[in-house]
Amino acid sequence: MPLKPGQNPYKILDLQKGCTEKEIQKAYRAQCLKWHPDKNLNNKEEAERRFIEAKEAFDFLYDKEKRAEYDKGEEKVRVAQENYDKRMAKADGERRKLIEELERREKEFNGAGKRPSDPPTAAQQAKKKKTDHRNFQEEIEAIRRQLEKEVNEETERERHQKAKESTMPQLLVKWKVADGGKDYSEEDIRKIFENYGRISSISSVIPKKDRRKRIVEFDAGVNAWGAELETGNGPMPELTAEWLKPPVDTVKKVEKSAGSATSNLDHMSLEDLEAQFMMGDF
Structure with a gap:
């Protein structure tokens, strides 16, 4: 080319x-x-x-x-x-002619065919190059x-x-912690929400003053509907939850009730969502 x-x-x-x-x-x-x-x-x-x-x-x-x-x-x-x-x-010119004559005689002496030491002709060189x-x-x-x-x-x-990532349900979990009060660990959150389906990953805690947030990501295709109603375990702080990426079979239903703010996050990875929530107030 x-x-x-x-x-x-x-x-x-x-x-x-x-x-x-x-x-x-x-x-x-x-x-x-x-x-x-x-x-x-x-x-x-x-x-x-x-x-x-x-x-x-x-x-x-x-x-x-x-x-x-x-x-x-x-x-x-x-x-x-x-x-x-x-x-x-x-x-x-004469020297070249002499060499050519010697080569011709050598070929005649050795009969038909070509010795391995004979230099290729111009036509043979062109063919080989091609x-x-x-x-x-x-x-x-x-x-x-x-x-x-x-x-x-x-x-x-x-x-x-x-x-695949676009079909992994993601749930935003929020709660408040009083001074010296009890707090949820990653393991606590996992135990609560794994009842709704297999969990792929949980983000690190996103703190802001007395508020805490984590993003729970379920495996692709898991129908974890109902997890958004979870309130936690007493006497631990009360939990609230909302879908960032709802289960696939309920996307349309959730979009109608949650509005466009949820649909704008549909194609973000867990890491991107975590960074977004660190900077914003969702």
């Missing part, structure tokens, strides 16, 4: 000169993940352009000959080629397909993970 004039393949893949083939593969994979069209739905046109540029840069840098030529500079390569042609033009180039292009294409396959698989895994 040709590189467009003015493009810097190192800059496109965020690499430096002298990078290894493994580094090129790793950089190309990273760019594919970053600019995969399925992950940039709001900026699809630029993502597709960057995705194609990454492919072109990968093809160019993975070809050692092209990369070496680029590193040396086109002008330097051109001058070197001209000097080489001049030296060849000045070579002794074959090597085709094989190399096939190798590059195979590596690129494998990298893109890995990117697609990772993108799909991320999509499934996000879908």
Whole structure:
């Protein structure tokens, strides 16, 4: 795949000169993940352009000959080629003819066929170069397909993970603690709410003056409806609870009663929710 004039393949893949083939593969994979069209739905046109540029840069840098030529500079390569042609033009014609004659006689003496030491003809060199180039292009294409396959698989895994997280019910639990009064530990909260379904995790306590909060996250698909009515165990402080992400089969019912404030939190992870509540007053 040709590189467009003015493009810097190192800059496109965020690499430096002298990078290894493994580094090129790793950089190309990273760019594919970053600019995969399925992950940039709001900026699809630029993502597709960057995705194609990454492919072109990968093809160019993975070809050692092209990369070496680029590193040396086109002008330097051109001058070197001209000097080489001049030296060849000045070579002794008679000497070359003598060598060719000796090689011809040697072939005749040894009969039909070609000795391993005989230098290849220009046609054979051209054919070999063409074959090597085709094989190399096939190798590059195979590596690129494998990298893109890995990117697609990772993108799909991320999509499934996000879908799974979006179905994990999350309950915000709140209570007040008097000076010197009893308080709920994580284990206390777990014992109370595990009666409503298997718990995936519980956030650290979120304190604010005399108030305390924790976020209880149930496993995906758990129908923990009713946990929002829990009031705790006396003589411990009274608990109040509300759904941040209600069980899947009751989303519509809860959204109607809770309003848009709950639905805005539907796609936040437990860590993001915890940070949100640390900063805000929910």
